[in-house]
Amino acid sequence: MSFDEALTIAQEEGYAEPDPSFDIEGMDAAHKIGILAYLAYGSSLPPAHFYVEGITNIASTDFQYAKNHKLALKHLAVAKLVDDAVEMRVHPVLMDEKSSLASLQGVRNGIELDTNLVGKVHLAGSGAGRESTASGLISDLMSLARSNNKLPSRPDHPPVKIVEFSSSIFKYYFYLEVDDELGAAASITSCFAKYGISLESIIQEDHLQNNKAPIIITTDSTSEKNAQATLEELSNLSPVSSSKLIRIERDS
Known part of the structure; x- marks a missing residue:
């Protein structure tokens, strides 16, 4: 099944909007993680201020690689403390197929909270569709109607520093389509060596x-x-007609 075919089915089932760009470009997930980061850390950054990548570059070959190597391919939104700063990012990842988030199927969404006292807490539920959207709206309206309080103000947190995404550390999966010509492999590996990547x-x-x-x-x-510097170098090689990367999330 192609990406366009899957998207059409999702729209017919009410899981994607008629204009699906907000969903497939990662903006919906970015707004959700922005709200959670605001509540947890006092970070009020809009998505324009942290890294957001959608799923439009994902292909069936990526899912096949994941399946063959006991991994799962998921779209992940992350907000976490790194020393005294907050790291925020939204993008596809490859993760261990046995992890709790990897086990989510269909339109189910999950949240993993890593706490200092009780360890990791996992929450999951339906994240799309007519019924879940209607349920969420009704729940919010009832909560507002029953409350005598004003809407919650900004959490009492000191200002936070934001981790520069360029300094984030991952293992990576690179997918290339290459003309089968002499010297292509040497040119490719030299790009990685140039930036000290093993x-x-x-x-x-x-x-x-x-x-x-x-x-x-x-x-x-x-x-x-x-x-990213390596990816740019690879894309400029004459034998390479297509190139992309996916980050490998080892902590989930």
């Missing part, structure tokens, strides 16, 4: 119908800045 694996899949060779590379931990 490779964990290199897999060349069967040729595609366009006679391109799909190459999947996973890396050791490196910074987002180095990964």
Whole structure:
């Protein structure tokens, strides 16, 4: 099933809007994590001020890789304390298929709270569709009607510093489509070496119908800045016709 076919079904079932850009570009998830970060840390950043990536670049080959390597491909929104700053980001990730968030299926959404006293707390429920939307609206209206208090003001938190996304550290999955020509592999690996990125694996899949060779590379931990610089270098190589990366989330 193609991305467009899946999107059409989601729209017909009421899980995606007629204009789906807010959903597929990650903005809906970004607003949700923004509200949670505001309540938890006092961070009032709008999505324009932190990294947001949608799902439009995800393909069936990425899901197949995840399945073959006991991983799950999910769209994740994160807000967490890093020392005395808050890291906020929204993007697709590869994660352990046994993790609680990876187990969510269909339109179910999940929240993982990592606390200092009771450890990790997991919440899950329906996150899209006519019924869940109507239920949420009715619940909010009833709460407002029953309350004699004003809407909650800004939580009593000191101002927070925000972690620069370029300094975030991940392992990465790179997917390339490459012309099968002499010296292509050496050119590709030299891009990673230039930024000091160690490779964990290199897999060349069967040729595609366009006679391109799909190459999947996973890396050791490196910074987002180095990964993006490497991706740009790869995209400029003449044998490389297509390139993208997905971050590997190891903590969930």
